[in-house]
Amino acid sequence: MPVSARVRTRFPSALVVFAAAGTLLLAGCGQQTDDASTIIRTTTNIAGAGVVGLERDTSQACPLPSRPDPGPATRAVTHTGGVAQVPADPQRIVVLGTPALDAACALGLWERVVGATTLTGPVPQPDYLGYGVKRIPSVGPDGAPDPARIAELDPDVIIGTEGQGDYAALAAIAPTVLAGTGSGWAAEFTGLAEGLARADAAEAVLAGYRADAPATGAEPAVAAAQAQASVVRFGAGSITVLGTDSFAGGVLTDIGVRRPQNQRGASFTVPADKLEQVEGDVIFVLFDGEAGREYGESVLRSASWKELGAASDQRVFAVEDTIWHGSGPVAARALLTDVRQNLNGYVGG
Structure with a gap:
């Protein structure tokens, strides 16, 4: 699908609850609880970007204890x-x-x-x-x-x-x-x-992820190959496009999500006056700390950003930096959830 601001095909919103968890991650989390009064998720929109993960269920993020590898003490x-x-x-x-x-x-x-x-x-x-x-x-x-x-x-x-x-x-x-x-x-x-x-348990976790990632992308409501997703991280005065060498880029590749042509390689920085380089059918944005959020909001409110096709289509989503710029299977599965629920979604009014 092209990422032109003039020619785009709209997809129905796919607000599907992620359920394809691996064997070890289905077990539940022992005494892990999600205290809604402590984890506050109330911001629904950041400078026009829909905030992702407001209803994330973390109560089963961690499974029950895995077995140790056989062997000596x-x-x-x-x-x-x-x-x-x-x-x-x-x-x-x-x-x-x-x-x-x-x-x-x-x-x-x-x-x-x-x-x-x-x-x-x-x-x-x-x-x-x-x-x-x-x-x-x-x-x-x-x-x-x-x-x-x-x-x-x-x-x-x-x-x-x-x-x-x-x-x-x-x-x-x-x-x-x-x-x-x-x-x-x-x-x-x-x-x-x-x-x-826990090498054996780790391989089981990875095997579950490797099966679930492409299965997520193949879901009819996701149709990962039909949309080109851009991933942009804002720092304190910097704009970085996360390429396929990044954690998020690797997981998107595993899912089967297409990237704009210029994002199919290493990550790169973008000048504020060259925002056309971040264009995509959908844009996921990350903020590196409070300084990154402040700068990112100023860019998202700019006239140049609003001219992007994804912005005018209301297809810009703010995702959690600790997940999309993270590392590990729990973060990877959370990213699968975000993609499944938002790749074909639109920001509400």
């Missing part, structure tokens, strides 16, 4: 920091970064997480992981964990991604696994799962 895990001897079934876990918390959630081990790094901003952890994870004690900000706080928690294992803190200091406290980030989110998740002795 400890096993060697090779990772970016070296080799760690991790316990077969850790009971006290510290996670460093959202990808590690997403992994613990996806494997059903979030209730064993005794400490986690936290986000800057109004909430300590992403909303999409549910209310329960927000009560996990902080071990410092994301990217700068405090070894003293971690040591006080007496963890069995520490997991995170490369660049999260001083590896030697962390490894002196407990076996530490830092997964690589250069081979895509699925490989990153597998590395984190190995640190939790």
